[in-house]
Amino acid sequence: MLDTFLTLLQPLTFLIILVSTTIGIILGAIPGLSGGLGVALLLPVTFGMPSEVGLAMLVSIWIGGVSGGLIGSILLGIPGSPSSIATCFDGYPMTRNGQAVKALGAGITASFLGTVLSITVAMFLSPMLAKLALKLGPWEYFSLGFCAISLVAALSKGSVFLGMASAALGLLLSTVGFAPIDGYARFTFGSIYLGSGLDLVALMLGLFALKQVVADYARGQQQVPEVDMTDIRGFGVSLREYRDNAWNIIRSFFIGLWIGFLPGMGSGLSNMVAYAQAKSASRTPEKFGEGIIDGVFASETSNNASVGGSLIPMVALGIPGDGTTAILLGGLMIHGIQAGPLLFTNNPGIVYALFLTALISAVLVLLLQYFGMRLFPAILKIPYHYLYPAVVVLGFVGVFVGSSTAFNYLLLLGFAALGLIMDHCRLPVGPFILAFILGPMLELNLRRGITYADNGLELFLIRPVSGVLLALALLSILWPYLSPFLRRSRAKDIAN
Amino acid sequence: MNTDKPLGAALLVLGAGGVISAAQISVRTFNNDPGPKLFPMMACAILIICGLGLLLRKSNRVTPAIPATEWRRGLTMAGLLVGYALGLWLVGFHAATFIGGFALYWAIAGPEKRSLMRGAIYALLLTLGVHLVFKTMLGTFLPQGFLF
Numbered sequence: 301m302l303d304t305f306l307t308l309l310q311p312l313t314f315l316i317i318l319v320s321t322t323i324g325i326i327l328g329a330i331p332g333l334s335g336g337l338g339v340a341l342l343l344p345v346t347f348g349m350p351s352e353v354g355l356a357m358l359v360s361i362w363i364g365g366v367s368g369g370l371i372g373s374i375l376l377g378i379p380g381s382p383s384s385i386a387t388c389f390d391g392y393p394m395t396r397n398g399q400a401v402k403a404l405g406a407g408i409t410a411s412f413l414g415t416v417l418s419i420t421v422a423m424f425l426s427p428m429l430a431k432l433a434l435k436l437g438p439w440e441y442f443s444l445g446f447c448a449i450s451l452v453a454a455l456s457k458g459s460v461f462l463g464m465a466s467a468a469l470g471l472l473l474s475t476v477g478f479a480p481i482d483g484y485a486r487f488t489f490g491s492i493y494l495g496s497g498l499d500l501v502a503l504m505l506g507l508f509a510l511k512q513v514v515a516d517y518a519r520g521q522q523q524v525p526e527v528d529m530t531d532i533r534g535f536g537v538s539l540r541e542y543r544d545n546a547w548n549i550i551r552s553f554f555i556g557l558w559i560g561f562l563p564g565m566g567s568g569l570s571n572m573v574a575y576a577q578a579k580s581a582s583r584t585p586e587k588f589g590e591g592i593i594d595g596v597f598a599s600e601t602s603n604n605a606s607v608g609g610s611l612i613p614m615v616a617l618g619i620p621g622d623g624t625t626a627i628l629l630g631g632l633m634i635h636g637i638q639a640g641p642l643l644f645t646n647n648p649g650i651v652y653a654l655f656l657t658a659l660i661s662a663v664l665v666l667l668l669q670y671f672g673m674r675l676f677p678a679i680l681k682i683p684y685h686y687l688y689p690a691v692v693v694l695g696f697v698g699v700f701v702g703s704s705t706a707f708n709y710l711l712l713l714g715f716a717a718l719g720l721i722m723d724h725c726r727l728p729v730g731p732f733i734l735a736f737i738l739g740p741m742l743e744l745n746l747r748r749g750i751t752y753a754d755n756g757l758e759l760f761l762i763r764p765v766s767g768v769l770l771a772l773a774l775l776s777i778l779w780p781y782l783s784p785f786l787r788r789s790r791a792k793d794i795a796n
Numbered sequence: 797m798n799t800d801k802p803l804g805a806a807l808l809v810l811g812a813g814g815v816i817s818a819a820q821i822s823v824r825t826f827n828n829d830p831g832p833k834l835f836p837m838m839a840c841a842i843l844i845i846c847g848l849g850l851l852l853r854k855s856n857r858v859t860p861a862i863p864a865t866e867w868r869r870g871l872t873m874a875g876l877l878v879g880y881a882l883g884l885w886l887v888g889f890h891a892a893t894f895i896g897g898f899a900l901y902w903a904i905a906g907p908e909k910r911s912l913m914r915g916a917i918y919a920l921l922l923t924l925g926v927h928l929v930f931k932t933m934l935g936t937f938l939p940q941g942f943l944f
Contacts, residue, residue, distance in 0.1 A: 330929075461853070465807050465846035471839035472814060479832035484823050486832055510877060517904060518870030685905035686918060689897045692877065693926055696884060701936040709881035716877070720870075724859065725803045743835040751827045 304352065304652040308660060313353050317360045317657060321664045324364020329372050330694060334381040335365010336624035343631050351635040351650060356657040358631050362624050363415060363661040366607055367669065370407035370600055371676055375400060378509045378691065382500065382568035383603040385733055386575035388508065390588060390595030397591045400677045405535030406593050408669040409542075410600035413549060415662040418557050418608025423655045426616040426644075434617070438745035438752065439759050441562065443769035445738045445745070448559075448569060449731060450773035452576045456728035460780050466722070467731035473498055474739025481747055493707035502708045503736060505695040506715025507722075507729055513688045514716060515723065535670065537593070545597045548578050556602030560609020570609075572734045574602030607658065614639055615651060799859045804850030811843030876900055888941025893923045 307313060320342075327338040338361040346354030369384030370391065377392035379385045387407060394403035449471075453463030476487045477497030488494040542549075552574035559570040578598035579588040588595055614625045618639040632639050637647055644651055699708040722729060750756040761767050775782075818836040825831040862870075876899055883892030897919035902910050930936045 459849075459853070461846045461849040464842055465803075465850070468811075468839050468842035468846060472810075472836060472843065475832075475836045475839065479835075481829065482823055482825070482832060484821065484832040486821065486836065487817070514870055514873045514877070517873040518866045520865075520869065683905075683909070685901050685909060688904050689900035689918075690922055692880065692900055693893055693897060693922060696880065697889070697926055697930060697938065700884070700939055701930060701934075704937050706881075706885045706939065706942075709884060713874075713877060713881060717874075724862075725799045726859070727803070739835075746835060747829055747831075751829045754828070756828060 301652045301656070304649050305656050307352055308356060308653065308656055313356060314660075316353060316357050317660055318664055320357045320360035321364040321661045322668060324361040324366075324661075325368035325371075325665065325668060326364075327361070328365035328368025328370075328381060328384075330698075334624075335362045335368070336381070336627065338362075338365055339624055339627045339631075343627060343634070346631060346635075351637060352653040354635060355628075355631065355650065355653055358628055359654060359657045360661040360664075362628070363607060363658055364665055365624075366604055367408070367411040367415070367662075367665045369603075370404070370411060370596075371669075374403045374407060374596070375676060376509075376687075376691070377512055379504060382504065382733070382737060383571055383606070384599065385504070385568070386571040386599035386730070387596055387603075389575060389599075389730065390590075390592050391599075393589065393591030394593070394596070395677075399591065401536040401673060402593065403591075403596050404669070404673045404676060405537045406541070406596045407600040408666060408673060409535050409537065410549060410552075410597045411604045411669075412662055412666040414553055414556055414601040414604030415607050415665070416659060417553055418560065418605040419611070419655055419658045419662070420608070421557060422608040422611045422615070426612045436562070436765070437759075437763070438748035439763050439766040440769070442742055442745040442749055443760060443766040443773070444562070445569075445742045447769040447773040447776075448573045448576075449735050449738060450776045451580070452572050452734050453728075453731035454776040454779060456731055460777055462725075462727055463731050464777065466727045466729070467735040469727075470732040470735030470737075471739045471742070474736045475743070480740060480744040491707075493705060497740070498736075499699060499703060499708050499711055500737065501702050502699045502711035503715050503733070505698055506712045507719040507733070509691050509695045510712060510716035511719030511723070513692055514720060516684070517688070535673070541593055545594055548581070548594055548597055549601045551577060551581070552598040552601040553605045556605025557609040559602075560606030561612040562609075568737050569734065570606045571599040571603040572730060574598040575730075611654065611658070615643060615654065618643075797859055797861055798855060798857060800850045800853075800855045800857065804847045804852075807843045807847030807850065809847075811840040811847055814840035814843065872903060876903060884939045884941070886942050888943075889938040890923055890927070891941070892939070893926065894919045897922045 308317065323342075324335045324338055328335050339358050342357065342361060346357055349357070365381065366383055369379060369381045370387050373379045373384040373387035374391035375395055377388050377395075379388050391403045391407060394400065449467045450464075453467045454460050456463035456466070474497070477495055478484065479486055485495060555574045555577060556570040559573060575588075575595055575598050578594050579585050582588065582592075582594060584592070610625045614629055618629065629639055632650070637643070637650055695712060696709060699712045700706070702708075719729065721727075722732070749760060753759055759766070760770065815837055818833045818840065821831070821833040821836075823831050876896070879899070880892060880896035883896055886892075898915050901915045901918055905915070927938065931938050
């Protein structure tokens with residue numbers, strides 16, 4: 301391990317890690333781009349490099365990208381990637397309240413903690429945890445996804461009906477395109493562009509970026525938010541705030557780690573679930589969405605904890621945890637390295653390079669963002685007539701670069717319109733996006749679960765983990781209606 | 797205006813339409829596989845339940861109506877976005893972004909802050925900056941335009 305560490309600290313290798321981390325942060329911060337895109341784009345560059353160095357470069361971009369997403373979410377209310385959607389919910393209101401630096405400080409430290417702790421866990425517990433993941437079947441995966449959606453929907457603002465309706469809309473839209481297993485084309489209306497489904501980048505940029513531009517312009521909102529830069533020390537977050545959020549951070553970390561290491565899930569889901577849990581456990585849930593630091597801590601700890609989590613099945617089983625680890629796995633294979641149970645025996649240097657680069661990169665992200673956090677709010681000083689045209693252009697270019705099709709412009713405009721309608725009708729956006737992201741995975745596991753056994757449908761209820769998760773989902777939906785009864789009966793008991 | 801009732805009705809119609817549409821999916825399946833119609837039907841069933849819930853429950857919440865000026869400004873911005881999308885499709889990134897960037901700047905800045913020269917320089921820098929990042933540095937494709 302020491303040899304690998306010293307190799308990574310060689311001047312040229314360290315410079316590559318530093319530059320790659322910086323590129324990752326920038327890509328993560330730009331709406332429509334992500335660290336995953338950077339990994340895909342720069343994968344061919346690593347062909348001529350030694351395996352350790354090439355892998356170090358890709359991992360650094362990835363780590364930088366996940367952490368960089370918080371900048372756009374907090375300062376502009378536009379998530380750089382699905383992993384930082386929940387950061388918008390309170391990070392952006394904090395910016396609007398003049399607390400941009402505090403929100404950034406909380407996000408940066410939470411990102412650091414999430415990454416470092418999850419990588420440390422992954423380093424030592426990978427083989428053991430991976431065996432646990434293999435014991436879960438489609439029944440558990442479906443129930444976990446459904447439970448996550450129900451929790452987020454039930455805890456959204458407004459009634460459960462609004463939250464669940466929003467989730468159902470997301471599920472319905474996720475069915476557009478070729479169905480899993482049989483490839484049947486659903487709701488495509490004969491269009492080849494809809495075959496692969498609705499584009500997630502177009503959905504995110506439409507619902508957040510373009511909708512915001514239209515809404516602010518319509519309201520005549522030209523007021524640039526003030527940023528309170530006075531008396532800011534360290535990360536701008538007090539020791540008391542860290543102490544108050546200690547349990548929130550620990551819980552979010554385990555949520556992120558657990559969801560990250562389940563194949564097919566990842567940081568896109570973990571940030572939403574951790575946010576919903578933080579809100580549910582809070583003594584002041586009504587403050588969520590108005591700009592509370594707890595929401596930023598929850599989202600950013602969990603999405604970065606998923607980084608280490610998703611490395612566990614990749615390293616130990618050769619199963620990628622999410623899209624980016626799938627590309628990383630491809631990178632390993634191109635370099636002639638087979639991930640899986642034998643990787644620790646055959647190529648321990650690669651395993652250590654992977655984990656140590658992630659740790660070095662996390663420290664670099666912390667330092668780069670610490671020095672940058674006082675400069676990032678300068679974005680907010682840009683008047684809207686300069687900022688918003690750039691947001692619009694980046695939005696349209698962002699949806700084009702991933703697919704090279706002009707059809708995505710239509711989707712982008714359509715989702716912006718949908719976002720405006722949802723805002724007007726008070727339909728929460730969180731459950732909608734979560735359901736859209738998880739829809740294909742849910743459907744695949746639902747069908748697999750029914751098919752794998754004669755009593756497949758029953759197994760969703762009788763397998764212990766699956767049954768508990770479904771019960772939790774049902775309870776979260778019914779809770780708003782049950783809790784008044786429970787409160788009334790408790791009050792009666794006290795009166796008697 | 798109370799938006800819950802019209803929203804409930806819309807969800808009900810959408811859910812019912814989805815169920816009818818999904819019911820028409822016909823594909824041969826094996827091993828108890830419920831096929832591609834089950835999941836959309838499940839989503840539509842939730843939509844119908846939520847639609848009914850919103851229609852039937854008592855709600856006094858009133859959403860303020862959107863003022864006429866807000867409608868006008870919103871439609872103007874929507875028109876600009878549609879125009880920019882059409883421009884990208886027809887004439888490609890460079891021309892569309894220069895013109896679109898200028899038009900957006902002009903509209904958002906308003907009569908008090910806008911300047912022809914500043915707007916033109918800004919639109920040019922925006923076009924060149926995005927070209928530099930995406931095309932030169934990242935090597936990605938930018939919209940070429942249908943006409944070119």
